[in-house]
Amino acid sequence: MFDALSDRFSDVFRKLRGRGRITEENVREVMRDVRTALLEADVHLDVVKKFVDQVTTQAIGAEVMKTLQPDQVMIKIVHDELIKLMGPVDSRIPWVSTPPTIILMAGLQGSGKTTTCGKLAKYCLSKGKKPMMVAADLKRPAAIDQLEVLGQQLGVPVHAERDHQSAVKVCRNGISAAKKQLCDVVILDTAGRLSIDEELMNEVAQVAQTVQPHQIYLVLDAMTGQDAVNTARNFNARLELDGVILTKFDSDTRGGAILSVKSIVQKPIKFIGVGEKLDRLEEFHPDRMAGRILGMGDIVSLVEQTTQQFQADEAAKLEAKISKGNLSLDDFVGQMEKMTKGRSLKDLLKMIPGVGGMMRDTEMNVDEGEISRLKAIVNSMTPTERANPKILDASRRRRIARGSGTDPEDVSGLAKQFLQARDMMKAMSGLSMMDRMKMGSQLAQMSMTTGKMPSLKQKTSPRFERNKRDKRKDRKRKSR
Ligand SMILES: Nc1nc2c(ncn2[C@@H]2O[C@H](COP(=O)(O)OP(=O)(O)O)[C@@H](O)[C@H]2O)c(=O)[nH]1
Ligand SMILES: [Mg+2]
Secondary structure, eight states: HHHHHHHHHHHHHHHHOOOOOOHHHHHHHHHHHHHHHHTTOOOOHHHHHHHHHHHHHHHSSGGGTTSHHHHHHHHHHHHHHHHHHHHOOOSOOOOOOOOOOOOOOEOOOOOOHHHHHHHHHHHHHHHTOOEEEEEEOOOOOOHHHHHHHHHHHTTOOOOOOOOOOOOHHHHHHHHHHHTTTTSEEEEEEEEESSSSOHHHHHHHHEEEEEEEEOOOEEEGGGGTTTHHHHHHHHHHSSSSSOOEEEOOOOOOSHHHHHHHHHHHOOEEEEEEEEESSSOOOOEOOHHHHHHHTTOOHHHHHHHHHHHHSSSSHHHHHHHHHHHHHHHOOHHHHHHHHHHHHTOOOHHHHTTTTTTHHHHOOOTTTOOHHHHHHHHHHTTOOOOOHHHOOOGHHHHHHHHHHHTTTSOOHHHHHHHHHHHHHHHHHHHTTTHHHHHHHHHHHHHHHHHHTTOOOSSSOOOOOOHHHHHHHHHHHHHHHHHH
């Protein structure tokens, strides 16, 4: 997710860091960088202009130049402006008082409409609703099959009429069927085209006119950047959109669409799709997204994702442990393992405040296989050690390393990383977004001055390798 943009922002703030007081010229200079960064991220030109103007005016007028921590004040201004750019949004679905709530999904072919119907149905289930999906994409027979497979996976009824030619009729019949089966949400999956054409627009507009959906969501592929914004503009001209769902956010998107859609079409992003699987749908929260963009982490989403995968009581226990600061290594690794299902560990770590800004791909080299290595290390520890890795002295580390087929350095690395994360998580719970941000940026700052990156797998230096070799030789000599 927009690594390039986050990196550029980090650079910008670093330029201001530790400068003491700064001048208007300094502000203008970093804002030129921000402008380039946003343009490179494929953000709409009008949006970039407005954003840069707003931030510059505030930064020059306000505290940035008077404060001794110009980077921090600047981060706050940028952060707040990013939030304004993407929000406000109420990501909840407004259920109607006389069900069913009818949701129409529109969008181009391949944008992820059908998949998102399934995700949304799952979301409805999690809210205690009884959804039905309607296969109103009659252009491709495979589309009906696809929706039926999703329905089977979820245990959600699907209304389909294979020999029908009219999407409007299928939708109408679907809604009646839903009422009969006492379903309280109906999700209409409509046809898409590779690009916008009149026929497509007429069809969805007709469906919308006839069935009067309560919510119309436009599904957009985040990967398409500026094109997504144009698509949104076109659809918005024909349909009363209630919101946008941005998909494929897990892919290598530069961030352009997410930052442009709201201010160009005045319709909020309500959800983001972050993977192909049905549970990869997140409510959209501008504040959290701003944090992610700035590399400040997104602990709330992280905690939410974790809790989704846990039973409620297990989650409560975990939360209590986190806030008391006595999370054990077992919990930690177990949690990581659960979270990484379907998501890369790297993305998850980036959501921890402070880690994002410190992390560069070159320094941080964590892969899924790493988890099993971590598990092996933890498995070689005694329960006391797992509960409190602080007691790991050299001899314990050697024993654990032998047991797990790793190096003592790996063991101390894991312990250090864990203790750091535990402290961070403890400190984060119960804090406001702003405080978390401050903390995240301070951590980032600290790491930049010490040159230390939090890493599960620090690349070993030549000197370190040499020391290790020498020690080994020493030991051999002594044993002789
Ligand atoms: N990585 C990723 N892929 C997605 C996401 N949403 C949909 N897709 C994939 O995008 C492709 C097109 O999706 P589909 O739902 O058939 O699009 P439709 O033509 O608009 O109905 C499929 O391969 C999906 O698995 C997402 O959030 N992340
Ligand atoms: Mg489809």
